[in-house]
Amino acid sequence: MKVSLFITCIADQMYPEVGESVVRLLHRLGCEVEFPEGQTCCGQPAFNSGYRDEAREVARQWIRAFEGSEYIVAPSGSCAGMIRHYYPQLFEDEPEWKEKAERLSARTYELSQFLVHVLGVEATGARFAAKATFHPSCHAMRLLGVRGEPERLLAGVEGLEMIELKCKEDCCGFGGTFAVKMSEMSEAMVSEKARNVAETGAEVLIGTDLGCLMNIEGRLKKEGKTVRVMHLAEVLQKGAERR
């Protein structure tokens, strides 16, 4: 199966090792991974800030990059959600582009969604002895309906003990430009999230979206907490490499 990696700008630029884990994981599970080099960003920062025209031009670049793709997989529910939910409406007045947007959005998946529903995989052969907790990301849950897929994949990891996170479905306060524009509100939210993470006693926090993870990790570090923060793909891949 041919899979195009939608790296997302944040993984590309800030967390390349997560991108690598995604590629190795998909490769190990039998996918032929390719990386469309024309991709930059999905346009969400502009779209969510109300700059629809700017978002549309960036979206065109994304569509051009992925035009020939069969399956598109992103290590982010937020970026995949942008394509799935908002691309078709972004091109409402341009039938030709709308058609492309709809075709591609139907092929776009968040990683855990793709593993569980397309590949039909839950046991990825990983082993990772640690106490961990999981933060489900808002857009994966609410825009894509990812409910329990990451947890099912984590349940298949040998040696991993999962601890439930209090108020886990509350937003961590990232929200892209929200964290910058409304930094005080965002700070209050991420402080509570970091406190709840610390209270689990977990050694590792696992998530599916790097925006959220960067935010929570940034807060944990500021508070001098030593909780390790990992993307789901790293747990599933590095846990198998170590075997």
Add this chain to the structure above:
Amino acid sequence: MSGAGAKAGDKRKLIGSGLKLRAKDALGNAFLRGAVAFTTDKLRGGRLNAMAEFGNWEAWRERGRAIREHTIRHLDYYLSQFAEGVAKAGGHVHFCASADDAVGVFMEIAGRHGAKLVAKGKSMVSEEIHLNEHLAAAGIKAVETDLGEYILQLAGETPSHLIIPAIHKNKAQIAELFSKDAGRPLPPETKPLADYARARLRSIFLEADIGLTGCNFGVAESGTIVVVSNEGNGRMVTTIPKVHVVVMGMERLVPTFEDLEVLLNLLPRSATGQKLTSYVSLITGPRRPGDLDGPEELHVIVLDNGRSEQLGDPVFQEVLHCIRCAACLNVCPVYRHVGGHAYGGVYSGPIGAVLTPLLQQDMAEAGQLAYASSLCGACWEACPVKIPLHDMLVHLRQRKVGMKLNPPSERAAFRMYKKVFANVKWFRLATRSARLLQRPFVREGQIRKAPGPLSGWTRSRVLPALPERPFRDRWAELKRELYGNPADGGKGPSGSFDGGGDGR
């Protein structure tokens, strides 16, 4: 029509003082944050239990949405049917375009009856039109009889939640207010405090010239007013005084009793997790000959005040579907930390963030509320009639941007974003430059103090530095390792890929 008449001037000033300032105030108030989190946690749990116990929640929700959509789409028809029903039952309907009109109608009724005392049931619309201030100015005493509202009246404050108006107060603060009113110390315990309010309010019910209530639903087929409450004050206010005045938003209708049943199942479960509120009062007309109680006159003030502006709007008409259950407030992580007053208007939480700028037709000041959300979508998920509040917030931001109300620096930044991110060559160049520019700020792979717009981030969080090579610069090697070099017949190299070793 003007949503923000001169009489609403105080609220406008509040909004003018800035969302950020109000939020900062709230964030520094540990009492408030503790009290709001405590109560919303209880309400969240109650709602989830009630949904699970009821079963088929999504199907009920879809029915609720469909009823609201149908009603609002045919609002003109149902308003006229409702008005006929009220009149047929012997009541009077007053359609009011603005807050000032509604206040004028109320004053006219009060004047005609020489009213000196008004007993008020809970009504957010009366807050919206600032009725209490107008009554006070006219020398008419208004007493709130809903316990939460009564507490706030003693404190000289406004509601900070749609259904739990005093959510931001804890028991100790309430005991302090009541003790001051009583002139003797009262303990910070629920029962003695409730007993005190009950005794105080009893005489108000008996002496009031006018009873005022809101309206949860108006049933169009019969002209019936539906009031749900848990304290029984609503029943007292609508039964004892000689005149009953209802103030309601024009969108508060349901076509039939069959539709009402659906919404009465959704409302209390979403609001407090109750199957049913303690009281559901259905009022059709004033007292009839032979009735033992009930008002002699019934007036229904139907308020527009910016609502009809949303009719026909492809995006915002749906905001009129709201049934004011406050489930969106209870799940909102922003509301949880800043409480209701930070929103600066009568309606708070995600629904308030959408409704306030629309009703006030004020994108410059009230429009700031569109940014009081991380767009997490919890409000949409909790809404019993599926209003996509998170999408509406984005649309409000678009409207604000379209009106060029955002700072020029922000507009320039997004123009730059477009230029850079819509072209992969520019993108490569820009991200390479960023790696050079970040150097003075990086210590051990981290940025602890960033300049400019990122300073807010690093005040409370560490920012990871950009690693030397982005993923796209590593791809060629990774591809060669996994899939081999097409030139050597697809055989992969023997050496393993060096992951770069930076980051986490």
